Amino acid sequence: MTTTEKTKQYVLETYGRFPLTVTRGEGTRVWDELGREYLDFCSGIAVCSLGHCHPALTQAIAEQSATLMHCSNLYYIKQQADLAELIVEKVVGHPGKIFFSNSGAEAVDGLIKFARRFGQATGRYDIITFNKSFHGRTIGAMTATAQAKIHEGFDPLPTGFTYVEPNDLDAVRAALTDKTIAFLLEPIQGEGGVNPMTKEFLEGLAALAQEKDLLLLLDEVQCGFGRTGDLNGYDTIAPGLVPDGISWAKGMGGGFPIGSFYIAEKHAHLLGPGSHGSTYGGNALACAASKAVIETIIVENLTDNVKTREAQIRKTIESWNHPAITEVRGYGLLLGIALNFDALDVPKDSIPSIHLCTALIEKGLLVPPAGPEIVRLLPPLNVSADEINQALQLIKEALDAHLKS
């Protein structure tokens, strides 16, 4: 049986997959079963922030796995304490505490539990989240996700969420009730189509949270740890913003599964002994891996590279003045190329972004879609100028080949 056949027979078919089996990776390149090479501008969906098999990460994993992988949170774990210190001191920069999970959805669930605890004293529990958001697939995180197609067929969902249009402070004010306890949002919506929040909106939410004693919770699972050109996605949009809680995953492990959330110091007592937990969460191996990734991002100043490469991408695409592109959205290396359906010649029954991403695989480039109109660019944070040029050339060729005549 081929990998495709075996997957179809034995793996639950929850994913729509592209026809490609990746077997090896190095830097910004991956290879398939037949040895064909691809430029990887998907990075496991913003996960492999240092590219594939970066020596700092593989060495940290090799050494830690030969020393201690796991011992449980019944005991103290040095790698966990070191990583928490690094994140609080060097990334967030405001006093607080970290909980370690294994994924983004769990990190978001942690923030939801934090909000519920915070609201107990005043009888408030309702969390405002935003249309087109994506927060993960657990029952909690998927209910926070304001997309009907994600909820479909899973009733009854937990109560306590109100969905509002993003970048509309009046709509948020109108949605406030005496039960509202928090705002939870992605500074840049990733899966929902690379939709950045405005500075005014983020600052307005922070002011409103202050005024009404609500929590500002930011989901940085996709945009965090350097992806936008700053260590925090929110710093790229609204420098100086001080969230009450932050969730992370994806890029923080460079491919090793780990997630986490931060709670500002003044609220950290709300999740005390016995209130939350995870058997795997924060184990020595995951924390050693994540520390190697984050230290490399900081020491090698990769956020500078992210900003330079973003400018290169924008300048190049602007110079094309391409009829099939309406705009480039996002920040840093979390960018979305928005397609102009009117100019594109794609099969009637196909989803344009998916059709183009499939065509690009055939040309040797991996890029993920985000909704029907967006092709995302999520290369590793250390991608080179040459690799950007090669990828953009392939994209231009694919778009040219799909223009209506």
Ligand SMILES: *Cc1c(COP(=O)(O)O)cnc(C)c1O
């Ligand atoms: C991917 C993502 C999640 C879910 O993370 P998982 O690790 O898949 O559970 C949550 N929030 C955002 C913003 C994401 O992009």
